[in-house]
Amino acid sequence: MKPKVVITDSVSADLSIELAMLDGHADVIYGQGKAPEELQELLRDADAVLNCYTRLSEDMVNGMQKCKIIARSGIGVDTVPVGLATQKGIKVTNVPDYCIDEVADHTLALMLALRRGIDQGATQARQGLWNLKGLTPIHRNAGCKLGLIGFGNIAQAVAKRARTFKFEIIVYDPFLSADAARAHEVKQVALEELLSQADVLSLHVPLNEHTQHMIGDAALRQIKPGAIVINTARGGLIDTKALLKALDEGRIAGAALDVLEQEPPQDLQAISRTRNLMLTPHAAFYSVESEEELRTKSVAEIVRVLNGEEPKYWVNKKA
Structure with missing residues (x-):
């Protein structure tokens, strides 16, 4: 049985990069637009989470039963309760060197x-x-x-x-x-x-x-x-x-x-x-090239962890 990756939301409605990189590694569930309680249920048995703008509540993270990594598509990690994730042994990553x-x-x-x-x-x-x-x-x-x-x-x-x-x-x-x-x-x-x-x-x-x-x-x-x-x-x-x-x-x-x-x-x-x-409408980060870099690097972290490797951009390395 393949691991389950939940994409809470993404910077692009086109998931071709994410799906191509995760093909053969995991089953992918897209949670964009889900109500918080629905998303929380999806996350419960997720092995990995790809997160962009959606704020992950403490209840959502507490409910994760086997999550190994929350990969944030961005530089900041203020959408993730990092302290709680650390307590649960969940690796949190970001992409600090894009854009x-x-x-x-x-x-x-x-x-x-x-x-x-x-x-x-x-x-x-x-x-x-x-x-x-x-x-x-x-x-x-x-x-x-x-x-x-x-x-x-x-x-x-x-x-x-x-x-x-x-x-x-x-x-x-x-x-x-x-x-x-x-x-x-x-x-x-x-x-x-x-x-x-x-x-x-x-x-x-x-x-x-x-x-x-x-x-x-x-x-x-x-x-x-x-x-x-x-x-x-x-x-x-x-x-x-x-x-x-x-x-x-x-x-x-x-x-x-x-x-x-x-x-x-x-x-x-x-x-x-x-x-x-x-x-300006939160556009400073954007170019075609930076968006592609962001998506590629954030998904690569999930692939590494699912393959038993350490992530490259590990925010809470004590986890």
Whole structure:
């Protein structure tokens, strides 16, 4: 009898890659659109789970009787109760090295679009207004400070790109060594210093209990007046209500968000009308190539574990 793999959902409705890779290794059940109680029943006797956007509840994981691996199709693992999975001896994997170029490019594109007033200018032109009136004051990029919160693979790629535009790079990352900071030619600062000095603030940290709403009302009041905020990481890093208030009050010059606390938000139209706010629909990760890489690497982890091998990207290695 073949092992059972449950795909809770996927980044693509086309499962050709997943089915081809699992052919001969397992029977595949697709759980997209199932009610939570139905999905929980499917997961009960699963040998492996491929998970993308669906949040796996503790009840779902507790009910898993023989699961060996939960493979997350993504970088973050905030859809999985990792601690509980570890207790049950379930391996949790992710794909930490895909879409680095895509997210870095998207981050820089949002940054430049805001700083150059491109979104506002394009909107005005469509309205028949051919002048600079109404545009956010535009300043040159050379010499401006880009503040990166977190300095993992994506942030490093952003820094490399931003340096060509002559940004000065400052970084807050408590896990970054002084030697690594020197090697990447960035200046390490405390969070409070970064907030008060950065002309552009860009978030690049995982979402967890320590980073939830790390940019809330208190942090926004510390941010340098006239600065802009970019988030291509996780929506929950920013208190959306506090950010919208800061924009409405003119305490920050603009914000560009690819991720939100709730996706899609119930009040998308109202939020999108906020002045100096740019939104993209959680698209920073995407290219044809990155999607294929994500799907291939996440399924490969399941194949390895079902074959008795160790996974390559093992998040909770103590399991």
